[in-house]
Amino acid sequence: MTVLLFIVGVLIVLIGVGASIALHEIGHLVPAKLFGVRTPKYMIGFGPTLWSTRRGETEYGVKAIPLGGYVSMIGMFPPARGKGDLGRTDFGDLGGTAPDDAVAGAPATGVDSGRTPTTRRSSTGIFQQLADDARQASAEELQPGDEDRLFYKLPVYKRIIIMLGGPVMNLVIGFVLLAVLVSGVGTYxxxxxxxxxxxxxxxxxxxxxxxxxxxxxxxxxxxxxxxxxxxxxxxxxxxxxxxxxxxxxxxxxxxxxxxxxxxxxxxxxxxxxxxxxxxxxxxxxxxxxxxxxxxxxxxxxxxxxxxxxxxxxxxxxxxxxxTLPVSEVPEKVGENVRAVADVVLDLPARMAAVARAAFTDAPRDVNGPISVVGVGRIAGEVSAMEEIPLRDRASTLVGLVASLNIALFVFNLIPLLPLDGGHVAGALWEAIRRGFAKLFRRRDPGPVDIARLLPVTYVVAGLLLVMGVLLIYADIVKPVQLF
Structure with a gap:
């Protein structure tokens, strides 16, 4: 019976995690569609697709590795300087006709508004190559009619709304769950x-x-x-x-x-x-x-x-x-946000402590970061404690999912790509640049080219992967002991 209860607890939290990820991506998808951006894919997980279905212009699916999700949006990368609009890519006019300023006898794929051939130039280095490859992959997704449905063409505030939609959804989930827990069921x-x-x-x-x-x-x-x-x-x-x-x-x-x-x-x-x-x-x-x-x-x-x-x-x-009045819930949410923010701000030292605990006899910090494996293990242990009333066990599981959503909210606000906060920071920087250009009557500098930040994105993504693997390993060999 104890083993069965342990499995039930783990499954409950895993379902909660999956639902939180799915709703996070809904937070991006809904405003993107409202603002007219074409969204070819909405996926939960990464890797090979296990199941998918198409509704309208969007493919919805589940992938094999349940470590996140994504919504693909057309026009995330603006064109390189001197190459015009992504509505006219290096691969031809989206309408299927030659550009208005095409040179007589030239193919329809070769001239931009500056009459400069748009055939791809050789890059000057690996970073430029990464940016060019990203733009090419982005351009290959374009279809006729996408000219005015590109993400980078949206006003800055709309892009920020789209990118904040995911984290805000996690905050809302955390708030609702804590409200149910604190004001409905009650807590100690x-x-x-x-x-x-x-x-x-x-x-x-x-x-x-x-x-x-x-x-x-x-x-x-x-x-x-x-x-x-x-x-x-x-x-x-x-x-x-x-x-x-x-x-x-x-x-x-x-x-x-x-x-x-x-x-x-x-x-x-x-x-x-x-x-x-x-x-x-x-x-x-x-x-x-x-x-x-x-x-x-x-x-x-x-x-x-x-x-x-x-x-x-x-x-x-x-x-x-x-039970507490609903008016106390914002304060409880704020306390959780501050606690997670403290961990994030001290993340390098916290991860170093996790590494020491995993590979030496050093103790594991109960207030430090843990992986989904660690959360699942705690959920299983709580669920299996038959000496604790069922109400209290259920409350603890709800609290775990609520805390996880608060953590996702805070973590995704880190201003580094590929996190949502990185896209928000890019949009804000674009607004600042354009604001100064307008103030001093200079030429519009255009959209921020986040394709140039791909090397940083890959480094951050690599660090996140290493951090995730380390946390999972530590949660297996030396898990956090709460009880």
Whole structure:
């Protein structure tokens, strides 16, 4: 039964991943069609085609390697300088007739508006060859009537809408799933209700040292914990701190307030036995674990928890299963976005830590990046935990898919080709160039030729492939241990 539940959990997440990829590509496809761009293909996966069907001018299909998807759009690459419009390519006029300015007796495939032969010139290097090959492949897809349906001819804002459509779709999916999870089903939240009150305050290092020595009580010289000195007890619910009213689920906000008021004497209001009480409390400045955007301890490259000097009062939070208002969902989404952004901004160091963990005895960072294999493994483990209520297991699986979509949203915004953010950056750069040209009354510089960036695209794609293989290998030989 356990094995079956494990497989079910993996399948649920894989279906969620596949649906997320499919909807991401729909986010590109729909605005492209609305803006008139011809889209020959909509594919889920890469490699050989397993199944496809044609609806109108678009072929929809599934390919053998389920590691992404794509929508092909006509006219992604503008023509090279001096070669005119892709409506008149190096391979002939799309209307099937000779250009208006064709030289008498010349073939219909050889003259552009500048009366310069458009036969392909020999390249001056491998990078130019890559760009020329990309333009040639793009031109070969053109059909009569495509002259005004080319992607690069769209206004900049329409191109940005098309390229942001995919990531925004992932953000919407993540938002909806988190809304269902947080406001519908409910999740376990750290509340402002006090579960424990420390007798004294010790640094993390002192706690570890005394625990190793088997000492579990405070010494007379130890400083009294501020929460204990203020008279707080387990069961009290903090409703106000330093003039800030707190909802029952705002433990993280309370933690942030406490950490920022070290050495200050502030008022704290709490409820005990149905009545409000007021006390003063002075957080002590002490070394505590550094927390990320969603309250998780931050670790260094070796897996050790990093510490920071902050205010501390010495009380713990009571955890409860509860639903939150829908108005809290944007904040939860924002927390997830910030957490993923922190990982992306520190990705080289994170990947180096993954490599060390995979090939040495170094521990795996539970807050580091993982592959789809790792996500599937976690889903299987959660699903197989029969001692956990079914509702909680289902909530965890939904949360995994939601987090994955938030990660896809953030990752695809990286301004590097072939990611969506790279195309957005190219369109914005084109708008800036043309804006300056217009301001200073210079000649229009024309569209940005992203074909010239193909070498960078191949390098980035290669790095992404290496990163994916490394993550999959690490998730097999040394998976993240959450439980």
């Amino acid at each position: 939240q750290n509340t402002t209700s006090v579960s424990t009150v420390n007798e004294c305050v010790l640094s993390s290092a002192e706690q570890a040292e005394r625990a190793a020595a088997g000492e579990d009580s405070c010494r007379p010289e130890d400083p009294l914990a501020p929460a204990s000195a203020a008279g707080l007890r387990p069961g009290d619910r903090v409703v106000e701190y330093d003039g800030v009213r707190l909802a029952a689920w705002e433990w993280q906000r309370l933690t942030d307030l406490i950490r920022s008021t070290a050495g200050e004497t502030v008022e704290v209001v709490y409820i005990r036995d149905g009545a409000e009480h007021t006390a003063t409390i002075t957080p002590l400045l002490t070394a505590r674990p550094e927390l990320d955007a969603i309250g998780r301890p931050v670790t260094d490259a070796t897996g050790a928890v990093q510490t920071v000097e902050v205010g501390f009062v010495g009380m713990g939070s009571e955890t409860r299963h509860m």
